Each structure stands twice: as C-alpha cells, then as structure tokens.
Amino acid sequence: MENSDSLLALSALAQETRLAAFRLLVRHEPEGLPAGELARLLDVPQNTLSTHLGLLARADLVTAHRDGRVIRYRAHLACVENLVLFLLNDCCRGEPALCGSILSALTDTPCAPKTC
Numbered sequence: 738m739e740n741s742d743s744l745l746a747l748s749a750l751a752q753e754t755r756l757a758a759f760r761l762l763v764r765h766e767p768e769g770l771p772a773g774e775l776a777r778l779l780d781v782p783q784n785t786l787s788t789h790l791g792l793l794a795r796a797d798l799v800t801a802h803r804d805g806r807v808i809r810y811r812a813h814l815a816c817v818e819n820l821v822l823f824l825l826n827d828c829c830r831g832e833p834a835l836c837g838s839i840l841s842a843l844t845d846t847p848c849a850p851k852t853c
Contacts, residue, residue, distance in 0.1 A: 738822070743824070749798055758786065759793060761778060766811065766812055768809075771810075796816075798813055
C-alpha cells in the first residue's frame, strides 16, 4: 500500500457517518447490507448515505454489488488488512516482542484472523 492509498482510506474513515457505516458493514460480513437497510440502521437519508458510500468505495473500503433492484454493500476487508499492515509494518524494528500487545489484542478478539 502506498502513502496516498493509506491517506485516502484514513480520510474516508475520518467522518462519523462513514466510520459508522463501515463498522456496520464489517459486522455484517460476508453477506453485507442493502443500501436502504444500511440507511435505516444508521438513521441517515439514502441520498446522504449514497455520498458517504461513494467516498468509501473510492477509498476501496467498500464494494457494491447489484442484486436485482437492490445494491448490496460489503466491507472490503483485504483493503483494511493492507491498511493495518501498512500502519504497523515498521512497528517492532525486527523485535516482535515490542508489538506483542498489538498482536495479542488482534488474536484475542472474537473474530481472530483464523476464523474470519
């Protein structure tokens, strides 16, 4: 991941509604959510949410798939993985013990990497 890609992703998430939408989509992986349902759950007008989802999509954080008349959105978890790895790439300077608390926090979550 390049600096420009990481800045685009981080700036897309740096807004309350977009962050809430993204986190909600992460919770609904792998099936995702229809745009209308996402708007209802977030209590946001559909046209406003559409703008936010467009920004998240341009940052490659969400994907959209048409299912008949419904557009279903999903979190793009591979992009999130790349972003986290980009941020932590230089974390331990070759000494894994320095990043032990981060690694244990990631593996102690209900959705540890091996089960997602």
